Amino acid sequence: MRLSPSLMLCLVLPAALPGQNLKTTVTQRYFTSVRRNLEAAADAMPAAKYSYKLNAGQMSFAEWMNHSTERNFSDCAVLKGDAPPETAKKVPNLKEKEEVTAALKESFAYCASVLEGIDDQKVLASPQLTYSLLHTVVHNNEIYGNIVGYLRSNGIVPPSTASRTSGAKKQLP
Numbered sequence: 001m002r003l004s005p006s007l008m009l010c011l012v013l014p015a016a017l018p019g020q021n022l023k024t025t026v027t028q029r030y031f032t033s034v035r036r037n038l039e040a041a042a043d044a045m046p047a048a049k050y051s052y053k054l055n056a057g058q059m060s061f062a063e064w065m066n067h068s069t070e071r072n073f074s075d076c077a078v079l080k081g082d083a084p085p086e087t088a089k090k091v092p093n094l095k096e097k098e099e100v101t102a103a104l105k106e107s108f109a110y111c112a113s114v115l116e117g118i119d120d121q122k123v124l125a126s127p128q129l130t131y132s133l134l135h136t137v138v139h140n141n142e143i144y145g146n147i148v149g150y151l152r153s154n155g156i157v158p159p160s161t162a163s164r165t166s167g168a169k170k171q172l173p
Helices: 007-017 024-042 062-081 087-091 099-114 127-150 159-166
Strands: none
Touching: 024 099, 024 127, 024 159, 062 087, 062 099, 062 127, 087 099, 099 159
16 A cells, blocks of 8 residues: 555654644744745845856756745645635746745735634645645655755855854845
8 A cells, every 4th residue: 555645744754753733844844944044045145146057058047036925825725715815926027036926925914814813634635625624734845855955056055054163044034
């Protein structure tokens, strides 16, 4: 018998984290940290480097940030049971640091508010909702893993490394 990844996660997490539920664990341990890392990375990259690509075949730094923003709006809209906010429509055309960073932060704030309003019972009620919750965290971590190279190749210490070496963590609103 083969278990789906989301079912396996639902079976493993409660045993690994006594006293915590799926949504709380995902939010506290994973969503908050990837949010902090991506927002800090967006802030750390100089505006002139938002069009930077590691090589010609890859997305630019701005395109990676926009991809995170689009997925946040899309996945969290599913969790909310609503259409993505109107601001999501303009994301593919954003290129400048100020607008890209503002949209990214808005998408994470949107997700945070949606996550506050859900519980495990709702999330586990459908595979699509479970997928959307997990995708919000997993895919953003994949995106962060990609952009670490963009930061390092521009002489910027990634936020996840900087927070471990300095002991300081940015507080989120």
